[in-house]
Amino acid sequence: MSAEVTKEAVETVLDRARARSLLLTDCVDDTELIAQHSPLMSPLVWDLAHIGNQEELWLVRDVGGREPVRRDIDDMYDAFKHSRPTRPELPLLDPAESRQYIRTVRGKVLDVLADSNFDGKPLERSGFAFGMIAQHEQQHAESMLATHQLRSGPAALVATPAPAVRRKPLHDEVVVPAGPFVMGTDDEPWALDNERTAHQVYLGPYAIDRFPVTNGEFIEFIDDGGYSRPELWSRVGWRHRIDAKLTAPLFWERDGSTWWQRSFGTDKPVATRRPVVHVSYFEAEAYATWAGKRLPTEAEWEKAARWDPESGRSRRFPWGDDAPDETRANLGQRHLSPADAGAYPDGASAYGVQQLIGDVWEWTSSGFHPYPGFHAFPYREYSEVFFGGDYKMLRGGSFGTDSVACRGTFRNWDHPIRRQIFSGFRCARTLSGHV
Numbered sequence: 390m391s392a393e394v395t396k397e398a399v400e401t402v403l404d405r406a407r408a409r410s411l412l413l414t415d416c417v418d419d420t421e422l423i424a425q426h427s428p429l430m431s432p433l434v435w436d437l438a439h440i441g442n443q444e445e446l447w448l449v450r451d452v453g454g455r456e457p458v459r460r461d462i463d464d465m466y467d468a469f470k471h472s473r474p475t476r477p478e479l480p481l482l483d484p485a486e487s488r489q490y491i492r493t494v495r496g497k498v499l500d501v502l503a504d505s506n507f508d509g510k511p512l513e514r515s516g517f518a519f520g521m522i523a524q525h526e527q528q529h530a531e532s533m534l535a536t537h538q539l540r541s542g543p544a545a546l547v548a549t550p551a552p553a554v555r556r557k558p559l560h561d562e563v564v565v566p567a568g569p570f571v572m573g574t575d576d577e578p579w580a581l582d583n584e585r586t587a588h589q590v591y592l593g594p595y596a597i598d599r600f601p602v603t604n605g606e607f608i609e610f611i612d613d614g615g616y617s618r619p620e621l622w623s624r625v626g627w628r629h630r631i632d633a634k635l636t637a638p639l640f641w642e643r644d645g646s647t648w649w650q651r652s653f654g655t656d657k658p659v660a661t662r663r664p665v666v667h668v669s670y671f672e673a674e675a676y677a678t679w680a681g682k683r684l685p686t687e688a689e690w691e692k693a694a695r696w697d698p699e700s701g702r703s704r705r706f707p708w709g710d711d712a713p714d715e716t717r718a719n720l721g722q723r724h725l726s727p728a729d730a731g732a733y734p735d736g737a738s739a740y741g742v743q744q745l746i747g748d749v750w751e752w753t754s755s756g757f758h759p760y761p762g763f764h765a766f767p768y769r770e771y772s773e774v775f776f777g778g779d780y781k782m783l784r785g786g787s788f789g790t791d792s793v794a795c796r797g798t799f800r801n802w803d804h805p806i807r808r809q810i811f812s813g814f815r816c817a818r819t820l821s822g823h824v
Contacts (some may be wrong), residue, residue, distance in 0.1 A: 441491035443462030453501035518659030520579030548725035558731030586762035605799035626671030670805035673814035685817035687755035718747035749813030787811035
């Protein structure tokens with residue numbers, strides 16, 4: 390979003406989010422919608438009604454001051470009261486009821502939008518509440534996409550081909566000199582609380598991979614015994630590898646000398662030039678050790694992505710302040726997979742680092758902590774209750790992330806064992822001296 394938010398822009402992102410939610414739920418039958426395809430995920434029909442319930446709570450009732458549509462279901466669709474494995478046991482709205490519910494809520498939301506002046510209390514300024522809800526729906530759409538990847542049965546989604554690589558990429562490192570940069574934001578109108586406030590961070594010199602680690606590079610790690618060498622793994626990572634019987638990225642199987650990958654109901658040979666996806670933090674960490682490197686910190690990732698040393702300012706996106714488009718980043722589940730390394734040269738950062746936005750969420754070595762000056766807004770449960778613990782930060786978005794929920798400051802986090810998410814990584818290396 391730009392600094393000036395218009396009602397037309399708000400309606401566009403709301404419509405785009407709803408079209409995607411309907412696409413992900415209309416492409417399967419009711420049996421598939423009410424099934425739980427993995428204990429890690431909600432039934433798709435829960436996600437659908439939950440999206441509507443959050444929209445009702447924040448936009449219809451809070452911003453709009455309107456009467457509730459379905460106050461009786463608030464508890465059932467409260468994500469903090471019911472964990473994912475238990476949600477199928479609830480008396481959920483059925484698919485038809487869920488669709489009718491979200492239609493009714495959206496109609497009232499559009500009335501609230503028409504009456505809003507994007508002013509008044511902080512929740513309403515610059516259309517923040519509308520932006521928050523659009524981001525929330527798109528985050529659940531990405532979760533629903535992950536559910537589609539976990540479900541068995543034939544393919545239900547259709548993808549367009551990813552762009553061809555114009556020239557053979559150089560899989561090298563980019564040196565980022567020592568110095569300060571501005572991390573986080575104060576002026577992104579729809580930035581969430583954990584992205585604030587903007588603050589200066591000083592980093593020593595380091596090198597970071599130009600591209601995320603590819604499938605082909607990860608196969609080299611496997612072939613060199615990466616999953617059977619405890620010295621490459623952290624103590625807790627090795628214990629998890631043993632307990633979970635990890636031998637390859639999730640959804641991979643070897644047939645003779647060929648690796649195959651299950652992707653949204655279709656089995657295909659692993660595409661060696663694409664960034665590896667569906668790896669845990671522990672697998673990424675072990676690979677980095679094997680490669681003689683390490684994972685970047687969250688600050689190192691953001692400096693490589695946003696800092697422009699010539700202008701002395703942090704950009705909204707690696708390429709500048711303009712919103713993402715199809716020439717710069719692989720977002721919005723257009724291709725249903727990462728694109729080949731080198732497919733988006735127009736999305737390079739000021740340092741020349743590529744594919745920092747889209748393709749795969751990138752694990753960093755940092756835990757989840759607040760920035761200086763943080764205050765919870767508009768509720769503690771979005772960020773504050775997750776600070777600390779074993780969470781690791783992921784940055785940059787994936788091919789399944791929508792542009793409204795992806796920017797240079799956006800922060801994602803998950804447990805280091807997670808693999809069902811669209812997660813990959815790139816490596817970094819500490820340099821000595823003041824490069």
